[in-house]
Amino acid sequence: MDIKAYWDKKIIDWENSIVKRGTFSAVEKLAGYFRKPLVFRAELCLKLLAPFINGKTILELGCGSGFFAFELSQRGAAKKIIGIDISPNAVKRAKEINAQRSVPAVCDFLEADASALATLPAADITIGLGFLDYLTQAEIKLIFEKNKSKYFLFTFSEKKFSLWRYVHILYLLSQRCPKHFYYTKRQISECIAARYGEIQFINHRKLSFCCVVHNLPRQ
Numbered sequence: 001m002d003i004k005a006y007w008d009k010k011i012i013d014w015e016n017s018i019v020k021r022g023t024f025s026a027v028e029k030l031a032g033y034f035r036k037p038l039v040f041r042a043e044l045c046l047k048l049l050a051p052f053i054n055g056k057t058i059l060e061l062g063c064g065s066g067f068f069a070f071e072l073s074q075r076g077a078a079k080k081i082i083g084i085d086i087s088p089n090a091v092k093r094a095k096e097i098n099a100q101r102s103v104p105a106v107c108d109f110l111e112a113d114a115s116a117l118a119t120l121p122a123a124d125i126t127i128g129l130g131f132l133d134y135l136t137q138a139e140i141k142l143i144f145e146k147n148k149s150k151y152f153l154f155t156f157s158e159k160k161f162s163l164w165r166y167v168h169i170l171y172l173l174s175q176r177c178p179k180h181f182y183y184t185k186r187q188i189s190e191c192i193a194a195r196y197g198e199i200q201f202i203n204h205r206k207l208s209f210c211c212v213v214h215n216l217p218r219q
């Protein structure tokens with residue numbers, strides 16, 4: 001199974017288990033008890049981005065079925081939010097939800113392997129939550145080389161001692177996830193440094209082993 005097939009099979013269950021809506025498998029129900037950091041991650045990233053989105057175009061890589069894009073569109077008057085995801089099921093759902101919204105023109109969703117695209121859509125801010133985890137370092141470097149936006153915000157799974165990270169490794173093994181990486185801050189810096197200058201990392205107890213990296217202006 002490749003990463004596209006993996007996420008296409010899993011994404012709806014995975015998302016439902018986080019927001020506790022609809023139906024999801026017993027495994028995802030169990031895993032859902034460990035996913036509070038993902039809720040905190042989304043809230044923190046929304047807070048960080050909200051002051052900068054008015055009139056801006058935002059590109060979200062690994063957008064799933066658009067949960068974050070829709071939330072973000074409610075935190076300010078973004079000009080456009082373009083979501084890209086490798087999973088056809090995720091993009092189909094994102095489009096269906098978007099069509100029912102009062103402002104469907106703000107968000108747009110494309111099905112694609114972001115790491116394989118020759119160019120990325122132009123944007124002011126490029127974001128991705130839980131997206132870098134599924135890319136090799138070479139692929140991350142390429143993403144940052146292709147990325148034309150002035151600002152970015154991504155999260156990654158940090159390679160550090162954490163009991164929850166070991167539980168996460170067991171979960172990935174049990175699910176036969178074909179591709180997943182934990183990175184140190186230094187490894188992420190190496191991928192980004194050639195393209196961007198000063199970058200900031202955010203750790204927080206409630207993020208568990210997740211780390212935020214961005215170059216948004218200091219407030």
Ligand SMILES: C[S@@+](CC[C@H](N)C(=O)[O-])C[C@H]1O[C@@H](n2cnc3c(N)ncnc32)[C@H](O)[C@@H]1O
Pocket residue numbers: 003007008011061062063064065067068084085086087090112113114115116128129130131134
């Ligand atoms: C952990 S989920 C995160 C979803 C969403 N960003 C969130 O935080 O709820 C990772 C997402 O990245 C997508 N993805 C993984 N590799 C990708 C790639 N090369 N190009 C585009 N999307 C990718 C998966 O399909 C999945 O929807």
